[in-house]
Amino acid sequence: xxxxxxxxxxxxxxxxxxxxxxxxxxxxxxxxxxxxxxxxxxxxxxxxxxxxxxxxxxxxxxxxxxxxxxxxxxxxxxxxxxxxxxxxxxxxxxxxxxxxxxxxxxxxxxxxxxxxxxxxxxxxxxxxxxxxxxxxxxxxxxxxxxxxxxxxxxxxxxxxxxxxxxxxxxxxxxxxxxxxxxxxxxxxxxxxxxxxxxxxxxxxxxxxxxxxxxxxxxxxxxxxxxxxxxxxxxxxxxxxxxxxxxxxxxxxxxxxxxxxxxxxxxxxxxxxxxxxxxxxxxxxxxxxxxxxxxxxxxxxxxxxxxxxxxxxxxxxxxxxxxxxxxxxxx
Amino acid sequence: xxxxxxxxxxxxxxxxxxxxxxxxxxxxxxxxxxxxxxxxxxxxxxxxxxxxxxxxxxxxxxxxxxxxxxxxxxxxxxxxxxxxxxxxxxxxxxxxxxxxxxxxxxxxxxxxxxxxxxxxxxxxxxxxxxxxxxxxxxxxxxxxxxxxxxxxxxxxxxxxxxxxxxxxxxxxxxxxxxxxxxxxxxxxxxxxxxxxxxxxxxxxxxxxxxxxxxxxxxxxxxxxxxxxxxxxxxxxxxxxxxxxxxxxxxxxxxxxxxxxxxxxxxxxxxxxxxxxxxxxxxxxxxxxxxxxxxxxxxxxxxxxxxxxxxx
Numbered sequence: 001x002x003x004x005x006x007x008x009x010x011x012x013x014x015x016x017x018x019x020x021x022x023x024x025x026x027x028x029x030x031x032x033x034x035x036x037x038x039x040x041x042x043x044x045x046x047x048x049x050x051x052x053x054x055x056x057x058x059x060x061x062x063x064x065x066x067x068x069x070x071x072x073x074x075x076x077x078x079x080x081x082x083x084x085x086x087x088x089x090x091x092x093x094x095x096x097x098x099x100x101x102x103x104x105x106x107x108x109x110x111x112x113x114x115x116x117x118x119x120x121x122x123x124x125x126x127x128x129x130x131x132x133x134x135x136x137x138x139x140x141x142x143x144x145x146x147x148x149x150x151x152x153x154x155x156x157x158x159x160x161x162x163x164x165x166x167x168x169x170x171x172x173x174x175x176x177x178x179x180x181x182x183x184x185x186x187x188x189x190x191x192x193x194x195x196x197x198x199x200x201x202x203x204x205x206x207x208x209x210x211x212x213x214x215x216x217x218x219x220x221x222x223x224x225x226x227x228x229x230x231x232x233x234x235x236x237x238x239x240x241x242x243x244x245x246x247x248x249x250x251x252x253x254x255x256x257x258x259x260x261x262x263x264x265x266x267x268x269x270x271x272x273x274x275x276x277x278x279x280x281x282x283x284x285x286x287x288x289x290x291x292x293x294x295x296x297x298x299x300x301x302x303x304x305x306x307x308x309x310x311x312x313x314x315x316x317x318x319x320x321x322x323x324x325x326x327x328x329x330x
Numbered sequence: 331x332x333x334x335x336x337x338x339x340x341x342x343x344x345x346x347x348x349x350x351x352x353x354x355x356x357x358x359x360x361x362x363x364x365x366x367x368x369x370x371x372x373x374x375x376x377x378x379x380x381x382x383x384x385x386x387x388x389x390x391x392x393x394x395x396x397x398x399x400x401x402x403x404x405x406x407x408x409x410x411x412x413x414x415x416x417x418x419x420x421x422x423x424x425x426x427x428x429x430x431x432x433x434x435x436x437x438x439x440x441x442x443x444x445x446x447x448x449x450x451x452x453x454x455x456x457x458x459x460x461x462x463x464x465x466x467x468x469x470x471x472x473x474x475x476x477x478x479x480x481x482x483x484x485x486x487x488x489x490x491x492x493x494x495x496x497x498x499x500x501x502x503x504x505x506x507x508x509x510x511x512x513x514x515x516x517x518x519x520x521x522x523x524x525x526x527x528x529x530x531x532x533x534x535x536x537x538x539x540x541x542x543x544x545x546x547x548x549x550x551x552x553x554x555x556x557x558x559x560x561x562x563x564x565x566x567x568x569x570x571x572x573x574x575x576x577x578x579x580x581x582x583x584x585x586x587x588x589x590x591x592x593x594x595x596x597x598x599x600x601x602x603x604x605x606x607x608x609x610x611x612x613x614x615x616x617x618x619x620x621x622x623x624x625x626x627x628x629x630x631x632x633x634x635x636x637x638x639x640x641x
Contacts, residue, residue, distance in 0.1 A: 024537075025463060031543050032462030035454035036470070039514055042451060046511030047477045050488035054480075057487065111375075118371040129372060131624060135379050138623045140572040142591040143612040146598050147382045150389065150605055156401035158385060165402060205378060236360045266481040269574045273595060285481050298487055305484035312479055 058302035064292070080303035089287065090304065094311070097265065097283045100200060104267075105260045107204030109253060112211025117241065120219050130216070137209035145273035148202055152176055179280035195279035199271055203264065211256050218252045219245075254323055258316065265312050284308045383616070390415055390613045394604035415610035423585075428603065430611050432586060433593040440502050440589060441570040444509040448566045449559060451510065452517035457547050459518060460525035461533070474515040482512075486579050493580065500584050508576050513566040520565065524558035525551060564626055568619055590615040 058081070060074040084090050115133055119126055136144060151157050152175040160172035173181070178194040222245070230240045268285040271277060277286030284304065291301035388406055389397060396403075396410045420434075421427030459467060489508060490499060498504035528551055536546040552559075577592040588596065594611050597603055 028462045028543060029464045032458040032464030032467065035458040035462070036464060038451040039455035039518065042507075042511045042514055043474065043477070046489065046508060047485060048473070050485040050492070051477060051480055053488040054484045114371055115375050118368050118375070121368075129376060132376055132379050134623070135383060135620070138568060138619055139383070140591055140615050140619060142572075142574055142595045143386070143616045144382065146594060146608065146612050147386050149598075150609070151382060151385060156398055156605075158401065158404070161402045209379075234357065236357045237364045238360055262479060266479075268481065268483060273574070285483060288481065288483050292483070292487065302484065302487060305481055309480045309484070 054302045055306055057298055058306045060299055062298040062302075064296035064298055080297075080299040081307070083300055084304045084307060089282075090307075093282050093284050093287045096196065096281065097285075097308075100196065100203075100267075100271075100281070100283055101261060101264045103197075103200040104203035104207070104264045105257055107200060108207040108260060109211045109256055111204055111208035112215055112256070113249070113253070115208060115212045116215035116219055117245075119216065133212055134209045136206045137213075141206075141269045142273060144206060145202075145270065149176060149274065152198065176275050177279050179278075193280055195275055195281050199274055199281050202270060202274060203267075206270065207260065207264075210260070211253075214252055214256060215249060218249060222248055258319065261315065261319070262312065265308070265315075386609055386612050386616070389606050390609040392606060394606045397606055415604075415607045416614070418607050419610045419614065428593070428597060428607065428611065429585070429588075430590060430593060430614055433588050433590040434614065436502060436587055437571055437589040437591070440505050440509065441567050443502075443506045444513060444570040445563045445566045447506065447510040448513045448517045449563055452514050452521060452562070453552070453559065454547070455514070456518045456521035457525050457551060460522045461530075462543075471519075474518075477515075482575055486576060489576075490579055499580050500587065502587060504580055505576060505589075508580075509566075509570045509573060512573075513569050516569070517562050517566055520562045521555065521558060524555050528554050561626065564622055567622065571619060 059076045059078070061077060061079060062074065119129055119133075151159050154160055154172035154174050157172075159175070160169070163169040164172065173194065175198040176195055181192045181194040183190045183192050226244050227240050230244055235243075266285055267283070268289065271281050271283055271286055272289065275281045277283070277290070285308075288301050288304050288308075291297050291304060385404075388404065391412060392406050392410045393412055393414070396407075417427070419428045420431045421429075422432065423429045458464060459470060493499035493504045498507070532554075533546050533550055536550050537543070541549065571589075572591060573589075574591045574595060577589045578595070581587050581589070581592060582596070590611070594608065594615055597611070598608050
């Protein structure tokens with residue numbers, strides 16, 4: 001992200017006492033490679049090589065049982081891609097993934113902005129409040145999903161008990177196991193994707209701290225002068241937020257949107273632990289897991305992963321294009 | 331002589347006067363709404379973030395019968411208070427418990443080893459990226475980032491196969507290697523930011539005084555970067571301690587090697603184990619992270635968002 005900044009330092013070597021400097025630079029370059037080599041080795045062996053192998057696997061017929069004696073030279077085929085693209089499950093999971101990603105990213109960032117603006121001015125106990133806000137993000141995912149599942153439990157979960165006793169619900173809401181609920185309002189029956197909305201709410205709760213963390217860092221470094229000037233000129237607090245603060249936050253919000261989109265799009269743990277991918281929450285990553293462990297079809301799992309990565313790249317390209325057209329710099 | 335430079339006192343007094351706008355204007359109403367709304371928001375977020383954790387601790391210290399008979403209760407009666415849930419969850423299966431004591435030890439070994447390895451590999455790498463002009467330096471961050479575009483499960487398939495072949499699957503060592511590889515890029519990102527803030531002139535002074543590059547790294551940069559190294563180590567610890575997917579894929583059929591995360595996720599599907607006991611397991615899983623986090627919050631958040639200030 002800041003590589004471009006460091007690069008600019010180098011051309012200076014050409015100036016005074018060129019010869020001695022260059023040998024030092026050369027020695028530094030060699031040492032640099034040496035220092036870098038353990039990292040390169042680990043990342044190549046455990047990240048890059050498996051990725052490339054997966055891409056190869058997506059073009060081969062491969063079941064989980066065969067893979068123990070598989071080699072790289074199995075015949076290539078497009079059968080996995082045909083199978084994945086031809087299944088209706090794939091298209092529905094793609095749609096679910098889009099809705100889930102978009103909803104989660106927008107919700108997490110909006111909540112992050114709201115929380116960051118609220119604690120912007122100093123007050124007593126601000127440090128503690130700040131730390132408390134970060135809890136959902138730092139706590140282990142297995143623990144927080146278990147807490148949510150218990151709280152939303154239809155029999156004894158506190159949310160349903162509270163809803164029935166205080167809010168007057170007729171019956172408990174199966175938040176995590178109901179694919180579509182109906183909401184009666186003004187005689188209309190509106191279908192609600194209950195479980196999907198619950199998982200999106202969970203994502204908003206769990207990841208707003210990430211946005212919050214970056215936004216308060218940015219807010220703290222912002223100069224207060226433009227806002228004071230606007231205040232003197234009679235701007236209302238909303239105008240001052242909308243036209244002075246928000247534009248300054250935009251670059252960091254754009255960055256957060258990109259990061260959160262990538263991570264949510266590939267998210268597996270949260271959905272798998274909350275619903276297991278049932279009740280209309282079968283996002284792509286859970287489906288890939290099922291290809292791998294239930295159907296034991298390695299080739300199809302790899303093919304769908306590759307397709308999802310391509311979709312993500314396409315989405316990010318469109319996104320960056322829009323940003324560039326609007327003159328934002330990421 | 332210089333009187334005309336000094337602002338007349340009347341004008342100085344006028345500035346704060348101007349800010350106090352008359353009541354009833356849009357500005358005034360909005361200020362009031364924002365002033366109250368701000369506290370509503372602060373408290374709303376506090377409830378949303380703290381209540382689930384309070385609920386976790388609450389359920390972990392009452393017997394399951396108390397929960398089922400009065401699920402609406404948000405307090406624990408002194409007569410109901412029990413720590414038997416913790417005894418049950420921590421003791422070994424042989425003693426009739428759930429074996430979380432063992433899981434804790436496994437998680438600690440995996441997380442600490444991952445921290446040590448990630449720092450050992452990441453510190454030289456970060457220094458090289460920050461300071462040394464080697465070939466391909468420009469592209470390395472891009473390659474690391476590109477790897478994040480793929481779902482982790484895609485990497486998991488070949489690793490599953492490869493580790494099975496060399497006998498590392500089902501062992502904690504395999505997990506340590508994966509966690510190290512996953513966290514090294516993050517460690518490098520965090521450390522590099524710090525190494526770049528160390529003034530180059532200090533390092534050049536060291537070079538002039540006859541230190542080698544490695545000497546500079548060891549005796550100057552490393553000491554200056556100590557707080558950043560601490561925060562990076564803690565961050566890696568949290569990632570390794572919280573990780574779930576690879577533990578699931580590699581260790582699921584080896585109960586004696588489960589990490590706490592895996593153990594809780596596997597046992598929470600069982601109907602035989604009371605929810606309150608599992609909540610005790612949740613506390614056991616969460617507590618180390620919360621302690622580390624509160625002890626080092628400032629250090630940690632500073633390291634992660636370094637560079638965000640620049641916009």
